[in-house]
Amino acid sequence: MAAPLLLALALPVALNIARGPDFGLSVHELRIVSLRDGGPAAVAGLVPGDRLATVGGSAVRSMAQYYAAMAAAASLEPLEVEVLRDGRPRTATLVPARPTRGSMIRHYSTWLTGLAFLAIGWWVLLQRGDLVARNFFALCFIFAFFLSDVPNHPNVTYMVVKDHLRTLMQYLLPAYFLRFFLLFPSPDRHVPRAATRRVQRLLLGPGLLLFAASAALEPVLRQPPGTAAHGLVQAASLVYALGFFLAGLVVFARRALRRDRPIRRTKMLVVLAGLAAGLLPFLAAMVLANVVPDTAEGPWPTLALSLVLVPVSFGLAILRYGALDAAFVVRVSLIYGLLTLLLVAAFFLVVVGLGTLLSRVFAVSAYPLLLIIAAGSSLAVQPLRRLVQDWIDHALYPARRVHRRTVAGLGDELAGLIELDDVVAALGGRLRELYRPDTFSVQLSPGPGLDFAAPDGSGGLAADSTLVQLLGRLRRPVFTEEAEDLLFTEDVDASSLRLLTRLGAVLLVPLVSGNRLVGFLCFGAKGGGALYTQEDLANLRGLALQVGSIIESRRLYRDVLEQERLEAELAVARDIQARLLPTAPLVTPAYAVAGRNVPCRAVGGDYFDYFLRENGHLALAIADVAGKGVPAALLMTTVCTVFRREAEGGDPPAAVVRRVNARVGERITPGRFVSFFFADLDPGGGLLSYCNAGMDPPVLLRPGSGHHQRLRKGGPVLGAAPDHPYREGALRLAAGDRLFLHTDGLTDERNPAGEFFDVERLLVAVEADLEAEPDKLLGRVFAAVDAFGGGSESDDKTAILLSIKELCGYRNDGPLFAQAGRDPVDTRGLPGAR
Numbered sequence: 001m002a003a004p005l006l007l008a009l010a011l012p013v014a015l016n017i018a019r020g021p022d023f024g025l026s027v028h029e030l031r032i033v034s035l036r037d038g039g040p041a042a043v044a045g046l047v048p049g050d051r052l053a054t055v056g057g058s059a060v061r062s063m064a065q066y067y068a069a070m071a072a073a074a075s076l077e078p079l080e081v082e083v084l085r086d087g088r089p090r091t092a093t094l095v096p097a098r099p100t101r102g103s104m105i106r107h108y109s110t111w112l113t114g115l116a117f118l119a120i121g122w123w124v125l126l127q128r129g130d131l132v133a134r135n136f137f138a139l140c141f142i143f144a145f146f147l148s149d150v151p152n153h154p155n156v157t158y159m160v161v162k163d164h165l166r167t168l169m170q171y172l173l174p175a176y177f178l179r180f181f182l183l184f185p186s187p188d189r190h191v192p193r194a195a196t197r198r199v200q201r202l203l204l205g206p207g208l209l210l211f212a213a214s215a216a217l218e219p220v221l222r223q224p225p226g227t228a229a230h231g232l233v234q235a236a237s238l239v240y241a242l243g244f245f246l247a248g249l250v251v252f253a254r255r256a257l258r259r260d261r262p263i264r265r266t267k268m269l270v271v272l273a274g275l276a277a278g279l280l281p282f283l284a285a286m287v288l289a290n291v292v293p294d295t296a297e298g299p300w301p302t303l304a305l306s307l308v309l310v311p312v313s314f315g316l317a318i319l320r321y322g323a324l325d326a327a328f329v330v331r332v333s334l335i336y337g338l339l340t341l342l343l344v345a346a347f348f349l350v351v352v353g354l355g356t357l358l359s360r361v362f363a364v365s366a367y368p369l370l371l372i373i374a375a376g377s378s379l380a381v382q383p384l385r386r387l388v389q390d391w392i393d394h395a396l397y398p399a400r401r402v403h404r405r406t407v408a409g410l411g412d413e414l415a416g417l418i419e420l421d422d423v424v425a426a427l428g429g430r431l432r433e434l435y436r437p438d439t440f441s442v443q444l445s446p447g448p449g450l451d452f453a454a455p456d457g458s459g460g461l462a463a464d465s466t467l468v469q470l471l472g473r474l475r476r477p478v479f480t481e482e483a484e485d486l487l488f489t490e491d492v493d494a495s496s497l498r499l500l501t502r503l504g505a506v507l508l509v510p511l512v513s514g515n516r517l518v519g520f521l522c523f524g525a526k527g528g529g530a531l532y533t534q535e536d537l538a539n540l541r542g543l544a545l546q547v548g549s550i551i552e553s554r555r556l557y558r559d560v561l562e563q564e565r566l567e568a569e570l571a572v573a574r575d576i577q578a579r580l581l582p583t584a585p586l587v588t589p590a591y592a593v594a595g596r597n598v599p600c601r602a603v604g605g606d607y608f609d610y611f612l613r614e615n616g617h618l619a620l621a622i623a624d625v626a627g628k629g630v631p632a633a634l635l636m637t638t639v640c641t642v643f644r645r646e647a648e649g650g651d652p653p654a655a656v657v658r659r660v661n662a663r664v665g666e667r668i669t670p671g672r673f674v675s676f677f678f679a680d681l682d683p684g685g686g687l688l689s690y691c692n693a694g695m696d697p698p699v700l701l702r703p704g705s706g707h708h709q710r711l712r713k714g715g716p717v718l719g720a721a722p723d724h725p726y727r728e729g730a731l732r733l734a735a736g737d738r739l740f741l742h743t744d745g746l747t748d749e750r751n752p753a754g755e756f757f758d759v760e761r762l763l764v765a766v767e768a769d770l771e772a773e774p775d776k777l778l779g780r781v782f783a784a785v786d787a788f789g790g791g792s793e794s795d796d797k798t799a800i801l802l803s804i805k806e807l808c809g810y811r812n813d814g815p816l817f818a819q820a821g822r823d824p825v826d827t828r829g830l831p832g833a834r
Helices: 002-019 063-072 101-127 131-148 156-183 193-202 205-216 228-257 262-291 293-297 300-319 326-362 367-396 398-415 420-435 466-474 480-488 494-503 534-563 568-580 629-647 653-667 759-767 774-789
Strands: 025-028 031-035 051-055 079-085 088-094 440-444 507-513 516-523 591-598 606-612 618-625 674-682 687-693 699-701 708-710 729-732 738-742 797-804
Touching: 002 101, 002 131, 031 051, 051 063, 063 156, 101 131, 101 300, 131 156, 131 193, 131 300, 156 193, 156 205, 156 228, 205 228, 228 262, 262 300, 398 420, 398 534, 398 629, 420 440, 420 516, 420 534, 466 494, 466 507, 466 516, 480 494, 480 507, 507 534, 516 534, 534 568, 534 629, 568 629, 591 606, 591 618, 591 774, 606 629, 606 797, 618 629, 618 738, 618 797, 629 653, 629 674, 653 674, 653 687, 699 759, 738 759, 759 774, 774 797
Parallel strands: none
Antiparallel strands: 025 031, 051 079, 079 088, 440 516, 507 516, 591 797, 606 618, 618 674, 674 687, 687 729, 699 708, 699 738, 738 797
């Protein structure tokens, strides 16, 4: 709540920058400390050292009263003030001026910098949420509070509260500075987690005590400013601040200089570069403003925006796992540097050009236009970023595209192998060629709950070991250095550490199928002594999504062949297909979703899926492959593998379906096609985006509406036209809504009289008990279809039912939210769920 509240309070400040009065004076402890040459205060005869007695007819005895009186004088009307000079009162009338262009540039630059601090800190907190992220957010929030400010108000009590709040922030800043650097980029592995939390709490004590003492001096102890008590508190505050800041810098320097932690060292170097790039232009602008006063009205004050690079570098180091290699940092800098230049150029072009035209032709102010464009420009950032990134990759990094295609092609190569041993051998051989690691091994689990080992029996790690649990939770490549830090916070078992040491692993890549860890790849040091780059991690993560499903299917194939040799094809295919589909509902405080599939033979060509994407959104998919039996099931497996890889990120449904169509079109035989529907639900706001590729339109049932809404927008079936564009539909869901997705097997069911169980009958069956849980309601619907058809199985039958509960304020926090799996998942008790 703190971030949205500060953002809301900061917006009026931006409006006042352009239209607020400028009196040309600075005041501290009610004394005028400086005047702007030629400003209203200087013209009125005020001089530095004058003590304010009244402002606008109101007596001022504190800075809170002064700010309240100035807030009341928000117009451009003359303001009468009374000052004491050498003990004698003097009256002056200040005629305010509009803010100068230089003043507005300085204030807007500072305001935008504060807003950037708040946005970056908030984003890091939402993405990570641990102690490091919380302390980073607190630092960004404090800086944003001082830079963007909150508006003043004529109410004196309000100003007193604001003054106390600023004082509290000043006292807490050193504590959060030290708290952050004691943990950044990861906590010390040798300090127990309970001790870390205890130290973190104790560090807040001195600042809170000093704030309490400072706040109590005047109202409680009757100690006015300038007394010995005030001096003592100020001296203690100075010692406290210097001590905590110095301790934080020492901790940071010691970690930056350590050479036995190469991953951490790369992050420290990025942070140092961000500090230099952020602080040096800002300090240069300050020096220019003091040495050459004329520059204060030029473009130099905008260099304050360079301060944004400081939280950006820290946020990058916190959120990005693995080594922050120079190539990655340069590429990201090029992308966002060019993006910033384009946005700034477009912004000034529109503001200066259109603003000048409006001012001259229609005599209207350009400042409201400036604020509207500044707010609306955020809508163009994401699509423009993709264009800039694609252009830079194409122009400057052709090898990156080639390497990415090579790794993606490895997944296609493995998909063509049948035997598990052939898959593992080909995988190891090709990865050794690509990355040249000193050592490489594959650790696999022969089944759920069974220990992990290499195919030759070497290695060995219990399924309940902390390393297995960590990899199953992270589901991304992780360096051994980072894994060890995380393991030591979870009471690591000795077997996990022994395995890492014995294998000489530097990088671990989990292989996940569905919601189960089926194995992991262990890479030794990369050839030539280089670190694995961010590009390597991204490629390996994409490959692992394919390899996990391939290994699981091949393992099942081998196991079932050994057990059921007489019915090899059907038994294996049935088991593989069952593993590829969710087997339990997914339940959260915001929604519940369940699916059901009944093939007409041992295996079928229908497919459905639901899972949480990387951005926390819910993905829903349903497909119907033309045909029945084993051929349809094999094509369904291809669709499943391709779709899970393409949908893992946060791309919109139309883009995902377009890529799935292209990939499936390469593998499908002439005359075959697949009907497909994919939807993405944002549980935070209820926005459902979808793309329908030839499926029977899903039906939205709204309670009390009296009509059904069908989701048709999309394009042709998969495999018909590989290059065909797809449209995307969107609608807003609300509590009580039900979304019903089905294949034509339900409506094509016939009774003995030859009548179809058509859509109308199907919806009547669904609406008969809409309040039931999705899984139970689907069971009743399928029972009604079976009863209508007399128990005959004419076609594969598949359906999904999504029930919306309550969407307001709901947030997904990454890996703590389990995906659909073997058992019903209820996340209401998990951290981060609401």
